[in-house]
Amino acid sequence: MTDSDMPRRSDADRISDIPATMPIEPEMIGETRSQWRDVWRQFRSHRGAVIALILFVGILLFVSVGPYLWTIDPTYVDIRARNSGFVAAHPLGTDQLGRDILARLMAGGRVSIAVGLTAMTIAITLGSFVGLMSGYFRRLDAPLMRLTELFLALPLLPLLLLMVTLFREPLSKTFGPAMGIFILIVSAIGATSWMQSARIVRGDVLGLKEREFILAARSIGTSSRRMILRHVLPNVLSPIMVAATLGIATAIITESALSFLGLGFPPDFPTWGRLLFDAVDQMVLYPSRVILPGLFISLTVLCVNYIGDGLRDAMDPRIRGR
């Protein structure tokens, strides 16, 4: 199978205004660029998604570049400056021990976003794989779906408790305390949140299998691997995207719950969830301590959701070009 097969087939599937021009263009690079340019053009027309993208990049810059500009140590305790308001030395104030909240938000965001993205990637990869396999291969359907139900039935918290008890020490010994617990949390969240996306993907795949273009592809002898990668996967990308964006939010929130129970990151390791939980007691006195991390969590989740929404529209050939 040659590279030029793919655009031709996509053309057949989508309602394209210029189907004739594409097969003449033989170069893969040119083809791909124009397809992704199409996606980008469509994405730009979704105003919410563009704003969300700008905000999300802003948050990413805030947590990644910010600490180089604002160099206060987020764990430095300065008792004389405790409970400080919004002043020049501490633009977002300090907490009950005099730790700078701006620095803590940056450090916390790094961890939270890293956990969210990584755990989501694990969950989506695992979920999509299981969903595709069980949707496409009838023989695998029953065992894989029973496995999914088994995981859904597992009580999450005791399972995580067990994982932490068993693996915390060996992992911190191998990768250092912070990295070890990161790997543990990310894989724990990933391994316990792939089931929803597996079910969604399976449902979509089952529907797709009955479509004519799949029949056509099968009739010319396309192998299963090609079929999945070329025809099925691109068409279920939009539900995967939606599941992924929701997954980031769940991962950030699960991480906060774990940290709260003492199973997550050590207490001197700020994350947005931990900042939020630490501040709950002082909510009435110092509302900004709850609002700020809460705002960042909601903003991140909202942005990712909007970007996912925009991407879904942009990547759906039936919507694109309309």
Place this chain on the structure above:
Amino acid sequence: MNRLAASALAFLVAGPALAERGSDGQLRALYWQAAMVLNPYLSTSAKDVEPAGLAVEPLAIVEDDGTLTPRLALEIPSVENGGIADDYRSITWKLKPGLLWSDGTAVTADDVKFTADYCMTPGFGCAVLSEFENISSVEVIDPTTVRIHFDQPKYKPLQAFVGQRTPILQKAQFAACLGPAGASCTDQNFGPIGTGPYKVTNFRPGDVVQFEINPHYREAGKPAFSTVTIKGGGNAMAAARAVLETAEFDFAWNLQLAPDIIAPMVDQGKGSIVASFGSMVERIELNQTDPGYDLPADERSTIAHPHPFLTDPAVRKALSMAIDRPLLAELTYGPAGKATCSIVPVPPGFAPADPESCFAQDIAGANEVLDQAGWLPGANGTREKDGVALSLDFQTSVNSVRQDVQALIKQWWSEIGVETQLKTVEGSVFFGGDQENPDSLQKFHADAQMYTDAFYLPDPASFLNKFVCASIPSPDNQWQGKNPVRFCDPAFDEQIQVLHQTADPTERQDLARDLEATLTRDGHFMLPLIHRGMVSAHVDTLGGISPNGWEGQLWNIADWHRVQ
């Protein structure tokens, strides 16, 4: 609704502190950790013992100042009044005449003897068995006199049946619950018949206990409240709000909250807080054995492997000097804690002569101590010697106040070149004592740990007895030893034996003080931080509350009443 009813009642009663029995209506108390059982012989947790104390009573209780007051006993036995034998081999208690159980039957010496047998029967697993140690037999002299015999001279004989943890149970009710059957006697354990001001009417474990007046209570005119509801559930924060901000409840127990949170609530003028200081001390324990990850599970934190650097007295001393205890107390505990240098801060006779010897923080001095001991700053600022770096794992339970303390101490230790990794463990695991779980405080798979411990009778001899070599947790005793710091010194063990054989009160105090100093001020095996009070909140219309650090909050509930 309830508040309305209560204030209406307060108007009707109008005034005198000694009202008529049952005239003040309902009392609603919050114990956010709910009672699970109402038999103190099955559980020593305050959440279970304190509500149970409304129904069942001991022979004597401990007052806030450490003295004893008779409850069911006629008087406190002593050598002078002949209650304690000259050779300290027996003690004789006399009951008040005419005592009745809440079902109307008479309380006799047989009940006392039965209760001792109940706890000491093998196979029962009595939670307070250590209070009955050395008792060889209990003899009924006449219906109101009982004599407890010891198998050796016991110089601290006022132990069993003193304090709410060892109340008298009714023989008729518990007769079928001896030995292994004890834990499964649900009716008895959930509703013991007692002599106290109230009797249990409804108990849902983990949720609510309801009481009504015991019609046969011995004191006329008491108690003032006709019913008591002790509700469980929620958390300390919600409990504080329910009393101080909304006054939905009259009383809330155990509010460990940061001072700047609780102060504005009190300012609203609906209620007050009371702190009672018992023997609770928040301390840091420095592991004397190696918790190393690379050791086999059975050998971690065992005496086979001494700790690489915490066995060095200079390191322990420097760690102690770097801590600013008064600041810690003020910032994180407020009214609920005082700085302390001793794990035996009360009663006054046993407390150290100079209680403030460790209060001054001395970072420079600590650095000098470490310099002199050969611990020199390495590449990243952490001190090291012979390839061993001063890097600690510091664990405690999940609790926002404790995490603040951890953060402060981590910073102070970093200023003397000691690196600290913080670790938190869920409370039920940390204190649970499950031998399969590596995160319990007994297993101590960390270099330092922080928690609160206490003792319940004013003489600390049996408390100090925890720190003998034989009590070190190890696989041999299923990690159940009571010496988690793994302190072991034959000289200490010898002195403890001397203490157990000393009768003279002053000598006992001197000995105990020396032993305690070995552990803390001199040896720095444990770093006492905060003498903790039990903080409770009550609405301002509730009167008669008197703090008692030894017996908990409800100890004098018979005297509680409504005030205007």
